Amino acid sequence: MNLEGITSYLEQNKDNQDVREFVNGLNPVTIDRVKDFATVNDDGRNWLQSQKDSFFSSSLDTWKKNNLDDVVMSKVKELYPEETEEQKRIRLLEQKLEEAEKKEKRETLRNKALSLATEKELPASLVDYFLGEDEEKTIANLAKLEETFNPYIESKVEQRFKDTGRKFQKGSGGDISIGETLAKELNQKPNVETKLSNPWG
Incomplete structure (x- = not known):
């Protein structure tokens, strides 16, 4: 029997147990x-790599499940690190000191703003609304209030005078605006919470 005949025989009897054992031997x-x-x-290399990847992924998932929480x-x-009682007391004291310093700084800033508002004849009751983060911003805020407040009051008074047929004139010979006059009157009322209302509707 030649090689071709052997190959043919093996192919035809490949399911035979004796033939399989012979070929494997x-x-x-x-x-x-x-x-x-x-x-x-190439097929073998790709198969082996896929097995490695699968094993690594499975191992990593197991490790995460069992160890990650502890590591984190x-x-x-x-x-x-957890605070000791002493560290906790120190932290609380530092927070209180910081809050007290902020409060003191704001009170100083408020006093400065009140002084400036009085000097510029602006209503003291509005000062708290115009306090900034620091003195510079507070001064800028009060300057904007002054720019807006006095002309607004004057325009309202002038309009009121026109509506009643009278001519509007600034008080005190025209040196002090009506807005400044009203603000001065409001600031001179002791221990009374001033609430601005529009008397002209």
């Missing part, structure tokens, strides 16, 4: 053959 599976298949053959908590404790 001719070319047994060895470590070297597996290594060659996994490193030289350990790192958190390292970065933010």
